[in-house]
Amino acid sequence: MAPNAAIITNQLAPGTYMTMVATVAATAGGLYGYDTGIISGALPQIAQEFDLGYRAQELVTAAILAGAVFGALSSTYLSAKLGRRVTIMIVAGVYSVAVLAAALAPGPWFLAGARFCLGIAVGGSTQIVPAYIAELAPPEKRGSLVTYFNVSIGIGILLAAVVGVAGHNLFTWRWMFGVAVVPSILLLLGMIKLPGSPRWLVEHYRPKAAAKVLQKVRETSAEVRAEISDMQEMVGRINEQPETGWRAMRQPWLRPALIAGLGVAAFTQLSGIEMMIYYTPTFLKDAGFGPVAALWSALGVAITYLVMTFVGKLIVDRVGRRRLSLLMIPGAIAALLVLGAVLHFDLAGSLQPWWVVGCLIVFMVFNSGGIQVVGWLTGSEIYPLSIRDQALGAHAAMLWGSNLLLTGTALSVTKALGVGGAMWLYAGLNALGWLFIFRLVPETAGRSLEDIERSLKDGVFLPNRQVRPQPFQA
Template structure:
């Protein structure tokens, strides 16, 4: 197998965790209608069951930072896969709403842990020119999981109970656990453990030439030597002034990935469309359309992110996502469209999904895997994942209440404004990292050139290898 092919296999197997994340979070959209009926849940109870997995994800994001640093990225992913298996089985056997919420909290630990470690694992193995496409396997896998959840929620709504809908995810979690046993350790983690020879052998499996391996090993050892000499390695290291631009860029994008409303749409499309007068079947099919668009557009983002760039992709798309939400708000607020009212609502919804998915959703986990320097990478990726999931908790736990208070139209205005704020943030705070090695990005932070002004160009091929900024 060629190095490029082996690298794709590594990305594909480890990205199964993304599919589990997408399915386990997305299945609640179709299952919640059944769960609410079985356990007699109101809006608050539904929000608790839906958001419990997100609270667990925040905990898992932070807890797995130490695990990934001590046990390694590969072993941590295997542990997370085992927790996934236990969590979905516990959810499927829950006797009441509280037990289900606790089981989803445990499942959330695995979700958060996987989002903290899998993109980092892929990024630390991938060559710079392929890193964007390979890390976004994780994003595409999330889309596949969400689509599978939507298909199960629609096609099997009257065949499967919600217990089977959730429990079937144990199968891919076991596949992830077994698949990871055949994959290599991260070479950067191996160098950190003073296992330099193993790191070199690993890089030889995923790089085209020995010269590339020699140059990359020199860079890795240089950065690790600086880390060893640094005073702050742990959480205090996040407070160092030179890493602040990376934290602002990474954590800001992580927050806006959720604050712009994507997960709210995935979780609650059937629920809030039902509140707006859509029939049960029509609401579920709309959720299926949302899942299909999410998958297609995140795959599109994967294909173009290394060419368009991490900064330009959300910068070009967030304004159109905001306009789609404002359009949906107008349709709901003034009951526009007459006989075509429902079609107009769904059109605005799908347009929003197109532009939000291909842009900021395609780069969120990618940026978290590449902008943070080695000395704080474990802690920073944990903070990145926790920030994303914390914002997700905020949106999910308040979405139905906001719809009840402001109406669907008013809620869409709020989310539209958050897309506008996200666009302003990207323009002002997010530099371009495409084509640069992880070590080159770290040098830019050290030199004070990690900003949109100095890093506004997408680097490709030999140019990426020759520049140090």
Template sequence: MQADTPNDSANVSSLSPSVQMAFIAAIAAIAGGLYGYDTGIISGALLQITGEFQLGHTAQELVAAAILAGAVVGSLTSTHLSARFGRRHTIMIVAAIYTVGVVAASLSPDALWLAVSRLVLGFAVGGSTQIVPTYIAELAPPDKRGRLVTYFNVSIGVGILCAAIVGFVLQNAWSWRLMIGVAVVPSLLLLFGMMRLPGSPRWLVEQGRLVEARQALARVRETKQEVREEIADIRELHEQLEEERGGWRALAEPWVRPALVAGLGVAAFTQLSGIEMMIYYTPTFLTDAGFGHSAALLAALGVASVYLVMTYIGKRVVDHVGRRRLTLWMMPPAALALFALGAVFHYSLGGEHRGALVVACLLLYMVFNSAGIQVIGWLMGSELYPLAIRDKATGAHSAMLWGSNLVLTGTALSMTQWLGVGGAMWVYGALNVIGAVFVYVCLPETAGRSLEDIERALKEGRFLPTRQRGDGEAVRGSAAA
């Protein structure tokens, strides 16, 4: 099977290995921008769509949520494609689905067609979140893996910001069809860009294609010695792979359980900590605080800008600070910001400055949440799981993220009706506290460690933070947290 290797001519480049790796991560991460844009643009386009198709409240929710339902399915089904055709080729399939979905949505003759088209887009969104972080992680050097995988997070922020800009600035200049359809440009760029990139060396070793694995790794490593040592390390673990490999039941093996609990827990709290709720419903909350419609949309644009800036900063520091420590630093202040925001709403604090207090608390929450758990949410899915179950586990990880997103966005407005906006903010603040406790207890430090080292620690019972003594740099980072 030749699916995961580009043409031989693509293997020759004058770029240095570090520049090539950054270029590879940037091209693959375009999928994150498509995710951010395609999920975010519906808030700006829905006003026009509702008017054209005469949609009621329920129909609007179905059109908006179809992409999330598709993402859950796409996360799980892409695991088979990834295992059979390889990471690189699966990303190309995802790019093709993005292209078809965007074109179909922009040409929709009615609301049902639009909902189905966004469901198809969801397959691509879910598939990309399952496969892109894994692809980058399997190529990246251990000491740079965090910042390279989080190109994906930053790209999501770029997509969300672009959607907010289009929805606010071009609301009266572009039709909703053009708002949605313009995403065909990056989807085609992703499709053709991936044709020139190398395959995953881990997947190639699994297929017994050692020469191609060495060629792929040689493009992104500084020395031949690094390539030889890493290939030997991958092969050593691969020798145990066949007897360990299994279906979905393999995820229930006792030795795998700590990684699965840690990874899926982080995936859940990435969404349950409230980020998507804030991105989707900021205009609603601010309108309740007395903001005008335009001011609320402008503040939502500010929220998207903060998300992008802080995920970029998180990307720059995650390999130096550590995944676990960064999250433990950021989640408690995010919780405090939500508790304060809840108090402002519930007790009507601030008087004539109430609006400014709401915006301040909202932006502080975005600062700490975006630079913390949002940075590691997708990254952990690419690092924690053993090679034998990586395809299925990353699919489950992505499905957990999208399932949690669906639960959160599907209950946010109902929760504000039951508890008031202030009560809802307190609930989300409590979830941030619970998330921080979970990270402290269950998530080990993975910064600076190879994927093979992480797997060995899992097999030897040294995976959990309390059992990482003797693991060098990882232990110091974990202890400091």
């Protein structure tokens, strides 16, 4: 270990401490995954208890997404004024109250309102947690650390699928919702002892406090001094600008980062991932599976999501964000095209249910191991400090707005086009996403946040103008 590595009150090595910080903060991702994914197993019970048609089911399902758009935008003010850590604690409190309200809902409108409030916490956590981890992480490990959030989402989705399967016989949907209060409280308590963001501290003229934080997560004092100096230089430039925040986002030099980041956010959801998670049991029942078999198959899809996001976490710093997306999206397109053909033309006969499951799992392999790993990570890296809070809010709002659009229309689209036609539509959206990333999204692996910002200033941000960085080698 480097000689200055142990300036740490808790005696943890910097890498270990940083991993602990990322793990605790990423609990918010598990809440997001569980609270959005649990509707898959709970919706049949809810529809039966409240006698809901398919449009009412869409409303209950999509209410959390509408809340997430609002939460993503409103949390920008809190994160800028109070800091990342305090905002995460507020989000954890909202999670706790909202899941209990949903569990106690006396009717569908109350349930939709509770899920809207739950969405505020979901949107807030997705706006702030990746940024919090990214602002603490060393550049060469930033991808693997930020994607703890993705892995935690996968764990939450898997737990939701497990509870959905068990709940078919053992639990009511109210217990399925209410159990999430436990990790919500644990997140709130865990964040009390964690450090603040050093970049936020420097931005608020507290460089000594920022240096103290960085000493816990960097190996040497030289690294700490260099980063603090870099941050102070960037803050100095911000102070010289006539506009900051939302108004600053209109400046031409920021446009490439906003287009790239918001585009990735949109295609992360327009690729169809959340819609698949929410409605897999419904699609499988339409394909001939019984209710129990459909839930077990949804569990397999959730396991695939978790495994592939973990694999993506392990390789994203070496392969690169842009390259990983470009390699994986074609596999997702192929899976959706085949799935659409199987369903539309009834190609597999009696084996159709198993072809459907196979295509869904293949889609999950390529989608969750590719653009899903990159979506939140890109937002945490690509925006300059002067607009980071506001841009991250817009990033999360774009992601949740796209999710709301897709999920809120999924059952209507499948009724209009058939499930097969809907799969072809989503394949086309994946193809558009590949073209967008190829043309407009640069590689950010192994680069400091300040270096990415300089590339914008120097006009070398876009892929065709960028000096290709060397992948980090362990």
